[in-house]
Structure formats: C-alpha cells, structure tokens
Amino acid sequence: MEFPSDEVLAIIIPIAVYWLYSGIYLLLGPLDNYRLHSREDEQIKNMVSKREVAKGVLLQQLVQACVAFITFTLTRDERSIEMVSGKKGISLLVLARQFFISMVVIDTWQYFWHRYMHLNKFLYRHIHSWHHRIIVNYSFGAQYNHPIEGLLLDTLGGALAFLISGMTPRASIFFFSFATIKGIDDHCGLWFPGNIFHLFFWNNTAYHDVHHQLYGNKYNFSQPFFITWDKIFGTYMPYTLEKREGGGFHAKPNKSS
Numbered sequence: 249m250e251f252p253s254d255e256v257l258a259i260i261i262p263i264a265v266y267w268l269y270s271g272i273y274l275l276l277g278p279l280d281n282y283r284l285h286s287r288e289d290e291q292i293k294n295m296v297s298k299r300e301v302a303k304g305v306l307l308q309q310l311v312q313a314c315v316a317f318i319t320f321t322l323t324r325d326e327r328s329i330e331m332v333s334g335k336k337g338i339s340l341l342v343l344a345r346q347f348f349i350s351m352v353v354i355d356t357w358q359y360f361w362h363r364y365m366h367l368n369k370f371l372y373r374h375i376h377s378w379h380h381r382i383i384v385n386y387s388f389g390a391q392y393n394h395p396i397e398g399l400l401l402d403t404l405g406g407a408l409a410f411l412i413s414g415m416t417p418r419a420s421i422f423f424f425s426f427a428t429i430k431g432i433d434d435h436c437g438l439w440f441p442g443n444i445f446h447l448f449f450w451n452n453t454a455y456h457d458v459h460h461q462l463y464g465n466k467y468n469f470s471q472p473f474f475i476t477w478d479k480i481f482g483t484y485m486p487y488t489l490e491k492r493e494g495g496g497f498h499a500k501p502n503k504s505s
Contacts, residue, residue, distance in 0.1 A: 254417040255320040262424040263309050270387035270432050282438045283496040284457050290384040290437075301382065301392045308391050308398035315403045319410060320417055338419070347423050350409035351473045354427070357405040359477040363469045365397070382435075383460055385453075390435035431472045439489065439497045451475045454499040458487050463501055 252260070278287055285293075365376035378394040391402065406427075410420055433445045434456045446452045451470055458464035467485035470478045478484035485501055492498040 254421070255317070255324075258320070258417040258421045258424070259313050259316045261421050262428045263313065265425045266305075266309070266391065266428050266432065267388070269429050270390070270436075273387035273432075273436050273438065279438055280495045282440055284437050284439055284454060284499060285384040286492075286494065286496065290386065293383040294381065295383070296378075296381040296392075298386075298388075301389050304378070304393070304395075305388060305391045307395060308393060308402065311395065311399055312403045312406075315399070315407055319407045323411065338416070343415075343419060346413040346415040346419060347426075349413040350415065350423055353409040353412050354405050355470060355473050355477065357408060358401055358471050359469050361401050361405075362471065363481075363483065366466060366469070380460065380465075385435040385437040385457060385460060387432050387436045390431045427472060434472055449473065454487060454489055454497070457499050458485055458501060 280287070362376075365371045375394040375397050379392060379397065382389045382392060391398065393402070406424060415423060430445060430449075433443070434451070434453055436453060437457065439446070439453055443453075446454075451472065451474055455468055455475065456471065459468040464485050467483050468475075468478055469483055470476065475484060487499045487501050490498050490500050
C-alpha cells in the first residue's frame with residue numbers, strides 16, 4: 249500500500265482543515281461589524297474557557313480518527329483498491345449522488361439525536377449541555393461536545409453516511425472536509441455579506457445561533473446542511489437579521505418559544 253494512502257489522508261485532512269479554517273477566523277481578528285454578539289457577551293455568557301474547548305475538540309478528533317481507521321479497515325474491498333490505484337474512475341454524477349445521500353443521512357441522524365438530547369433531561373444535563381456552554385459561538389468551538397455526544401452524533405453519523413452512500417475513502421476526503429468547513433461556518437458567530445454558505449443554505453450561522461440562545465433552545469435542531477426536518481416537525485424558528493446597536497448583527501426571533 250502506498251503511503252500516504254487515501255485512508256490515511258481521509259483521516260488526517262478533515263482534522264487539518266478544521267484547525268486551518270477555524271484559524272483563519274482567529275487571524276481575521278474581532279470583526280465587530282460582522283459579529284452576531286459583542287465581544288463583551290462572549291466573555292460574560294460563555295461558560296467554558298477556550299483552552300478547555302480546544303482540549304475537548306482534540307479528544308473528539310482522536311476518537312473520530314480511530315473510528316475512521318476501523319471503518320476503512322472493515323470495508324476495504326476490491327473496488328476501493330481499484331479506486332486508490334487509479335485503475336477505475338468515478339463519474340461526477342455518482343459523486344454528486346453520494347454526497348447528497350451523505351448529507352441526508354447526516355442531517356437525519358443528527359436531527360433526531362440532537363432533538364432527543366434536548367427533550368431528555370438527563371441526556372441534556374449530563375451530555376448535550378456541554379455544547380451549550382458556548383452561547384456566543386466562535387469558529388473552533390464547532391466540534392466541542394461531551395465525548396459521548398461527539399462519538400454518537402458526529403463520528404458515528406459520519407461513519408454511517410460513508411457506509412450508506414458507498415463513497416470511497418478518496419471521495420470522503422472531499423466530502424468530510426466540506427462538512428467540516430460548513431460546521432465551522434455555522435458556529436463562527438460572524439455574518440459576512442456574500443458568504444457562499446449563506447447564499448445556498450438556510451441552515452447557516454444565524455440559524456444555528458438562534459438555537460444556542462435561550463429562546464431558541466427547543467428550535468432549529470437541524471444541522472449541518474438543510475432545515476427540512478425542522479420544517480416537517482414544526483421546530484423551525486424563523487428570525488430576522490437586524491443591525492445591532494454598537495455594530496454587528498442580531499438574529500431576532502419572529503416568534504416566542
């Protein structure tokens with residue numbers, strides 16, 4: 249087997265993308281005119297230090313890497329070997345179908361587990377509340393979860409999408425890198441006019457910010473791509489994006505919880 253193999257790259261690259269892309273937001277500075285919350289609110293409202301968040305994310309990514317390695321090992325077959333060696337190509341239509349299936353699988357898996365963790369008081373108090381220690385979102389907090397939630401929602405959901413879609417490890421490099429970037433953007437806490445994710449996805453930075461506020465805690469569970477399940481089950485909370493006094497924006501809910 250050549251090194252680095254597609255399997256190795258599929259494990260390493262999405263993690264590298266996470267820190268590189270979230271790091272870009274840090275390098276850009278405070279950007280007060282684009283924030284959904286003030287810097288003062290970030291300091292006052294968040295209940296976990298950024299150091300602890302970074303440690304939690306690294307732990308989740310270690311588990312993610314182990315599960316990905318096991319998944320690739322158990323599913324390695326002649327088809328994937330041919331793909332790796334370049335003897336057989338794959339059409340863009342097939343890739344598009346695999347990516348769409350993966351998006352639907354992840355959205356479905358995460359919506360129902362995510363919603364259940366809010367409805368079940370024990371699971372919320374002891375597990376999911378970790379993620380909601382971050383009320384004012386920022387980029388590298390996207391994957392901060394309790395280890396059990398990180399394994400159950402993100403890691404196993406990703407493995408399930410990989411298996412059901414039938415994508416190869418090489419294709420998964422691109423899909424999970426895209427999903428990683430999308431998740432970071434949803435949690436970055438910044439609203440940039442012309443942001444491509446805001447143009448093509450209703451599930452975006454402001455949409456998820458509503459969920460992290462007290463008034464939206466029982467709404468906007470969908471993540472990270474579409475808002476379909478929220479619409480179907482009546483958990484969609486619409487909002488209006490308004491200019492905030494002092495600079496930046498505010499996602500104002502259009503109905504009370």
